[in-house]
Amino acid sequence: MRLSMTLHHTAAARDGFYLSGPGHQLELARSVQALPRGGLDSLATRAAAFFAGYGTEGLRLAGALPYDRQAGDYLFAARPEDGAQAVSPAPRGDGSGAVSQQVLLREDPPAAQYRAAVAEALRRIAAGAFDKIVLSRSLRLSAGLAFDPGALLAALAVDPLITRFSVPLPPRQAGVPRRLIGATPELLLAKQGAAITSHPLAGSAPRGREAAPDKAAGAALLHSGKDLREHALVAEMVLDSLAPWCASLARPEGVSLAQTARLWHLGTRITGVLKDPDTPCAELLRVLHPTPAVSGYPLAAAEAALPGLEGYDRDFYAGAVGWLEANGDGAWYLALRCAELEGSEARLYAGAGVVAGSDPALEEAETHAKFQAMLAGFGLATGAVL
Numbered sequence: 001m002r003l004s005m006t007l008h009h010t011a012a013a014r015d016g017f018y019l020s021g022p023g024h025q026l027e028l029a030r031s032v033q034a035l036p037r038g039g040l041d042s043l044a045t046r047a048a049a050f051f052a053g054y055g056t057e058g059l060r061l062a063g064a065l066p067y068d069r070q071a072g073d074y075l076f077a078a079r080p081e082d083g084a085q086a087v088s089p090a091p092r093g094d095g096s097g098a099v100s101q102q103v104l105l106r107e108d109p110p111a112a113q114y115r116a117a118v119a120e121a122l123r124r125i126a127a128g129a130f131d132k133i134v135l136s137r138s139l140r141l142s143a144g145l146a147f148d149p150g151a152l153l154a155a156l157a158v159d160p161l162i163t164r165f166s167v168p169l170p171p172r173q174a175g176v177p178r179r180l181i182g183a184t185p186e187l188l189l190a191k192q193g194a195a196i197t198s199h200p201l202a203g204s205a206p207r208g209r210e211a212a213p214d215k216a217a218g219a220a221l222l223h224s225g226k227d228l229r230e231h232a233l234v235a236e237m238v239l240d241s242l243a244p245w246c247a248s249l250a251r252p253e254g255v256s257l258a259q260t261a262r263l264w265h266l267g268t269r270i271t272g273v274l275k276d277p278d279t280p281c282a283e284l285l286r287v288l289h290p291t292p293a294v295s296g297y298p299l300a301a302a303e304a305a306l307p308g309l310e311g312y313d314r315d316f317y318a319g320a321v322g323w324l325e326a327n328g329d330g331a332w333y334l335a336l337r338c339a340e341l342e343g344s345e346a347r348l349y350a351g352a353g354v355v356a357g358s359d360p361a362l363e364e365a366e367t368h369a370k371f372q373a374m375l376a377g378f379g380l381a382t383g384a385v386l
């Protein structure tokens with residue numbers, strides 16, 4: 001599919017780490033010192049060794065964890081004072097030169113194949129293989145000119161309810177930077193001293209354009225048995241994973257509605273106090289990731305089925321972006337509603353949780369809704385074409 005798109009070029013190309021949302025804000029210039037890459041099981045040890053060698057006040061390890069906990073992460077060291085904190089990127093349309101060009105859009109896998117994968121997952125759920133699986137699909141964009149990460153990041157600021165991020169990824173081709181940019185609604189884990197917070201989401205519905213239908217869509221989601229089951233599997237697993245580390249653990253609001261500009265979600269805000277405030281954030285990530293918000297339940301059975309049903313390697317999609325500090329604190333968001341940018345190629349990802357009672361056509365529609373924020377960020381109004 002060929003679409004017309006306007007690229008707004010910003011003056012400065014960003015090559016550091018940027019994350020900004022209602023809960024956290026951080027911008028770091030990239031430094032050369034990267035943490036030796038490794039899987040999630042060794043992250044706490046590698047981070048501790050790194051901070052023991054370089055750990056002076058203010059130094060952080062920021063970056064991305066892949067979906068596959070065995071695959072190599074990508075973290076680099078930087079000091080907040082290397083870059084200005086909480087600086088917003090230049091707004092789009094700032095007169096720095098907008099370039100219109102044709103963009104090719106390709107579904108990978110095609111929507112029909114995605115629906116077939118959901119139907120197959122439902123057969124396996126009925127046969128008792130697993131209770132839940134999150135299946136994703138991707139959209140590939142090809143343009144004539146390299147995409148502008150700064151412009152995309154700036155465009156995502158239209159939704160103040162999400163956390164925007166732009167994070168370097170390990171390059172695949174010499175001289176072509178790779179970067180993950182997104183607008184995530186989901187906090188995986190934040191740790192500050194003994195206090196921890198997580199806000200798992202699962203169960204979604206598109207928001208209405210007018211106030212009354214919008215409110216009704218949220219209320220219907222809050223009472224949907226299928227979505228409440230899909231959500232409970234995530235919230236319970238997060239609570240079970242964190243419980244052994246905590247002196248107290250609570251979900252003060254129970255299941256409640258969370259929102260982005262385009263979607264309602266079921267969410268459970270979880271707060272806890274660690275038994276040992278020195279427990280490193282990386283150690284807690286090790287026991288949490290991947291939650292059933294992005295994988296499934298039971299985990300081993302869902303993970304075994306995922307590659308065959310999705311047909312591609314998720315790489316850093318559905319992993320996490322965030323940072324670690326020398327004192328063990330940190331904040332990590334799920335890498336959702338995101339696009340991987342590599343020169344003039346971009347790949348967008350969206351997934352949906354499948355449980356008994358899911359409908360392949362509705363799950364596909366949910367991925368459409370989840371793609372919209374990023375597509376709009378690229379200047380592509382796709383409601384009509386997808």
Ligand SMILES: C=C(O[C@H]1C=CC=C(C(=O)O)[C@@H]1O)C(=O)O
Nearest residue numbers: 201202203204293350351352353
């Ligand atoms: C896997 C995604 O969303 C997760 C987070 C919130 C709600 C979800 C859902 O309702 O299926 C997903 O579990 C995605 O956006 O790609």
